[in-house]
Each structure stands twice: as C-alpha cells, then as structure tokens.
Amino acid sequence: xxxxxxxxxxxxxxxxxxxxxxQSRRLYADAGYPCIRLTDQTADGYFYTMLRDEDCDVAINVxxxxxxxxxxxxxxxVQYVVENDIANAGCPDGGCYAHRSGNPIVTxxxxxxxxxxxxxxxLNKNEIVENVxxxxxxxxxxxxxxxxxxxxxxxxxxEANYPREMLIEGRRYDFSSADKEPYYPFFLWQxxxxxxxxxxxxxxxxxxTTILLNHEGREMCRHTWFARxxxxxxxxxxxxxxxxxxxxxxxxxxxxxxxxxRGIARPMFTFADRLSFLIDKIxxxxxxxxxxxxxxxxxxxxxxxxxx
Numbered sequence: 001x002x003x004x005x006x007x008x009x010x011x012x013x014x015x016x017x018x019x020x021x022x023q024s025r026r027l028y029a030d031a032g033y034p035c036i037r038l039t040d041q042t043a044d045g046y047f048y049t050m051l052r053d054e055d056c057d058v059a060i061n062v063x064x065x066x067x068x069x070x071x072x073x074x075x076x077x078v079q080y081v082v083e084n085d086i087a088n089a090g091c092p093d094g095g096c097y098a099h100r101s102g103n104p105i106v107t108x109x110x111x112x113x114x115x116x117x118x119x120x121x122x123l124n125k126n127e128i129v130e131n132v133x134x135x136x137x138x139x140x141x142x143x144x145x146x147x148x149x150x151x152x153x154x155x156x157x158x159e160a161n162y163p164r165e166m167l168i169e170g171r172r173y174d175f176s177s178a179d180k181e182p183y184y185p186f187f188l189w190q191x192x193x194x195x196x197x198x199x200x201x202x203x204x205x206x207x208x209t210t211i212l213l214n215h216e217g218r219e220m221c222r223h224t225w226f227a228r229x230x231x232x233x234x235x236x237x238x239x240x241x242x243x244x245x246x247x248x249x250x251x252x253x254x255x256x257x258x259x260x261x262r263g264i265a266r267p268m269f270t271f272a273d274r275l276s277f278l279i280d281k282i283x284x285x286x287x288x289x290x291x292x293x294x295x296x297x298x299x300x301x302x303x304x305x306x307x308x
Contacts, residue, residue, distance in 0.1 A: 009078060010056045011035045013064055014046045014109075016288070018280040019269070020064040020230055023255050026267055027068040028060075031075065040287045044182040047109075051116060051123070058082060061112040065227035065251060067258035073218040074113075080197075080215050081113050087122075087194035088187070089113040091212055091223075092166055093180075094173030097203040098210045099225045101172035102180045105158050106187040107196060110223040111212055122193050149185070151178040154192045166198050206250050222258055224251045231281070 011028055015021040015037050025035050036053075038046045050059045058078055068074060081089050090107030093100045098108055151158075159175045167173065178184060190196065202211040210223045229247040259266040269277075 007078070007082060008055055008057045009033045009060065010053070010058075011060045011062055012038055012046070012050055013062050014038045014041055015064045016284050017064055017227060017230055017277075019277045020227055020251075022269075022273075023267060024062060024064050024067055027258055027262055027264065028062065028071055028074070030264075031071050033060075039284060040291070042182060042291075043109075044186055047114075047183065047186050050114065051119065053116075054120075057115075057117040059112075059114040059116055061109055061114060062221070063110040063223060063227070065225065065230070066110050066221050066223040067255055068221045069219055069258050069261040070221075071262075073214045073216070073220045076216065076218070077199075077214040077220065078113050081115055082117075084197075085115075085118060085195065086197045087115050087118050088190055089197040089199055089215070091201055091210065092173075092198050094177075095167040095171050097168065097171065097201045098223075099208055101174065103175055103177040103184065103188075104167065104173045104198075105162055105175065105191055105196075106177075106181075106184055107198070109183055110210070110225075111221055118194065119190070149189050149192070151185075151188050154188070158188075158191060163198060166200075204254070206253070208250065209254050222254050224254050226251070 010033055011025075011031075013021055013024065013036070016039070021037055025037075029035055038049060041049060050056065050061070053059075058081070060074065060078065062068065077089055080086070088107060090112040091098050091110065092104035093102040093106040093108040095104040098110075100108055102108075155175065155178075162175075174180075178188060187196075197215060199215070200213045200217065202213070203209075204211055204222060208225055210225070211219055212221050212223065214220050224247075226247040230251055231248070256266060
C-alpha cells in the first residue's frame with residue numbers, strides 16, 4: 001500500500017543501539033520511504049529535529065525496540081491522520097497496556113505518526129529553526145502568545161476531552177503529571193492546540209510488550225520496552241535493576257515473531273556488522289556519559305525548586 005503521492009513521509013528512529021536499530025529498521029525499510037537514525041539526541045530534542053526537516057510532511061517515529069508487524073496498517077493510519085487533520089497518533093503514556101503509569105493525555109514516543117505539515121502551521125518556522133533541545137517548544141510558542149504554556153491552565157479541558165473509554169481498569173495513570181518526562185511539554189502543548197488520536201493496544205503474552213493497533217483495530221507493531229538492557233551483560237543488570245537480566249531473550253523472541261508475521265527472514269549479522277555495532281556503541285557511550293553528567297545539574301535544580 002502507498003500513501004498519497006503528494007505526501008513526503010519519513011521514518012525516524014531515536015537510536016542508541018545500532019544492532020537493535022537495524023533489526024527494527026528492516027521491518028519498515030521496504031516501504032520505500034527514507035529511514036533516518038537520530039543518535040545522541042535528548043528525549044525531547046528529536047521532535048525539534050523532525051520539525052526542522054521541511055522536506056518531511058509526515059514523520060513516522062519508531063523506537064529501536066519497536067518492531068512493525070504490518071506496514072500496510074501503519075500506512076493506512078498515516079493516510080487517516082492526514083485526511084482527518086490529526087496532528088499526532090500514538091499510545092497513551094498511562095492507563096493502558098503500556099509499561100507506563102504517566103499522564104494518558106501524553107502519547108509515549110515509542111511510536112507516533114506526526115503530521116508535521118499541520119504542526120508547522122501552528123508554529124513560526126523561524127522559531128523552530130532557532131529552537132534547541134534544552135528549550136521546550138512551548139517556550140518558543142510563548143513569543144507569540146506572550147506567556148509560557150502552563151498545563152495547569154488547560155488540564156481541566158484536556159482531561160474532560162480525553163476519551164475515558166481508553167482507560168483500562170487496573171492500569172495506573174496520573175492526569176496531574178506535567179513533567180514526568182522531557183517530552184511531556186511538547187505533547188501537552190500539541191494536544192492543547194490540535195487533535196491527538198489515541199491508539200488501542202493489547203498486552204503481549206510475555207506480560208511486558210505492548211501490541212499497538214491502528215485506527216481500524218489492525219495490529220501495527222510490538223514495543224518490547226527495556227531496550228537499555230538488550231546488550232548489557234546480565235550480571236551487570238542484576239546490580240543495576242534486579243530481575244531485568246532476561247530482557248534480551250524476551251526481546252529476541254518478539255523480534256522473531258515480528259519477522260515471521262512480516263514473512264521476512266531475520267537478518268544475519270556478519271563479523272564486520274558486529275564490529276561496527278561495537279564501535280558505534282563505544283561512540284554513543286562517549287557522547288552519552290558527558291550528556292548525562294551535564295543533565296544532572298538540571299535535574300538537581302528541578303528537584304530543589306519543587307522542594308521550596
């Protein structure tokens with residue numbers, strides 16, 4: 001299936017583990033659209049990168065531990081989003097079968113269809129170009145509105161408009177959360193000025209993986225979570241997060257299922273591939289460690305401000 005030929009569509013993946021990225025990418029690379037790997041970007045900064053890409057009308061954001069099982073279902077969703085002037089389609093960050101308990105008004109960025117063409121109409125392009133990852137996009141918008149976006153001012157309306165039927169009994173959520181993750185300001189601003197399509201989901205038999213459906217109820221992808229533990233030795237993980245050492249085998253099982261459902265042979269990596277993965281991992285860590293150290297100052301300042 002092909003989408004509207006007038007649409008410039010790209011796949012984007014915020015990636016740390018090149019091996020996981022390659023296994024995920026090959027499940028959507030045959031769709032015929034560009035696949036962009038975004039490395040060393042913050043948890044909110046890569047949204048600005050997508051917005052700045054003016055050659056892209058619609059971004060399909062896919063995490064490296066999210067594996068597409070039906071590419072036609074994904075493209076059908078893209079067409080639906082554009083035809084119905086929806087800005088964002090994704091999985092609620094709480095109250096559903098995602099491994100999260102945050103604000104369901106926010107969509108978790110393991111998978112999103114982002115209507116960039118529509119979002120740009122709501123933003124000044126110069127402000128997008130000048131934006132940097134440390135600044136919330138809502139601060140950029142405040143130049144026009146003369147005030148910073150405040151979720152508290154919009155919460156009652158957004159909560160009242162949220163489709164309560166999406167909330168699954170027994171699954172935790174928190175409508176009061178406005179800063180659980182760095183990407184929260186982006187999505188809270190986005191839903192305050194445009195439409196979000198919240199996608200239904202199921203829980204995999206492994207008890208962790210989220211199976212995401214499109215607007216027609218067709219399975220699109222499986223998100224495994226815990227990608228950070230994929231290539232970390234179990235004895236290290238045991239001291240970092242108990243009982244998380246078995247994640248690699250579980251993720252590998254889901255990857256195998258996805259390739260079987262697509263009818264595609266799972267990639268066999270050569271020694272040269274493995275070497276490139278190792279080199280890439282070293283580079284990613286050399287960049288990530290200073291980023292994390294720099295980020296501690298911001299986190300400490302934030303905690304101190306909450307305590308006062």
